[in-house]
Structures are given as structure tokens and as C-alpha cells.
Amino acid sequence: MKVLNRRALGAGIGTTVAVIGSLFAVSSPALADYSCPNGQVCFYQDSNGHGSPATLAALAQGGPGEQKFWNHLFHNGVNLNDQASSVHNNTDQWLEVYAEGGYGGRWQRVQPRGWANFTGGGVYNDTASSARFIAAPCTAPDWC
Known part of the structure; x- marks a missing residue:
């Protein structure tokens, strides 16, 4: 026994x-050490580029932009729409991220090769819904 x-x-x-x-x-x-590929925009579920990433074909260098995030997922399967906390624009183009689909609502610009947290400087945390590339913003008021 x-x-x-x-x-x-x-x-x-x-x-x-x-x-x-x-x-x-x-x-x-x-996925904490995910490195955003060159020529791609990467959204992250958490601030400072942490958490699960999401990459969209329409936001690769020269892409047309994405009018609606609700058709896209982070790599962990969570829907991207209204869930992103940060973004890395690893392209040579300026990026605008919008709080509403169809490039509407509050927006936040991200410079080429730049990072941004969505902390209310334009887009609030967990509100990003669309994004597109823009021409370089005018910085000289006399010429704008």
C-alpha cells in the first residue's frame, strides 16, 4: 500500500x-520585443510600444491608408479598433492617426521614424480608428 x-x-x-x-x-x-519592420506602421496594444502589435498592409510605406481599423486584429487576436495605446511609424512618410473611422475626429501626427503614445495629445488612449499618410506638414506659417 x-x-x-x-x-x-x-x-x-x-x-x-x-x-x-x-x-x-x-x-x-x-511579443514584448517585437521590432516594427522597416517601411511599416505598427500599432501596439499598450503604451511605449509594449503589448501585442498590429501591422496593416495599407499602412506600409506608400500605402493608401486604412479608413477602418475594425477589420484588423493585433497579433494576439484582439480587435485593433479603439484598442491601440501607441504607434511606431517606421516609414519615411508623415502619418496621421484619427479617433474615428474614415479619417474623422481628433487626430495626431506622427513624424517619419517616430513614436507616439495616445495620451490625449490628439488621439486618446484606446480611441484610434483610422490612419493615413500625409504630405509633410507646413512648418512656416507665412507659407502655409
């Missing part, structure tokens, strides 16, 4: 260790 109980106890401990090990593996941030 003691041999049977020791075997059962040993199997139970092995199973517990395996389950705990798998919990740590699942909770590790596998």
Missing part, C-alpha cells in the same frame, strides 16, 4: 510541476 501511495504522490507532484511550468510559459510576454 505504501508503494502505491508514493507512486501516486510522485505522479501528482510531477503533474503539479508541469502545470506550474506551463503557466509561466503562457504568461511570458512573447
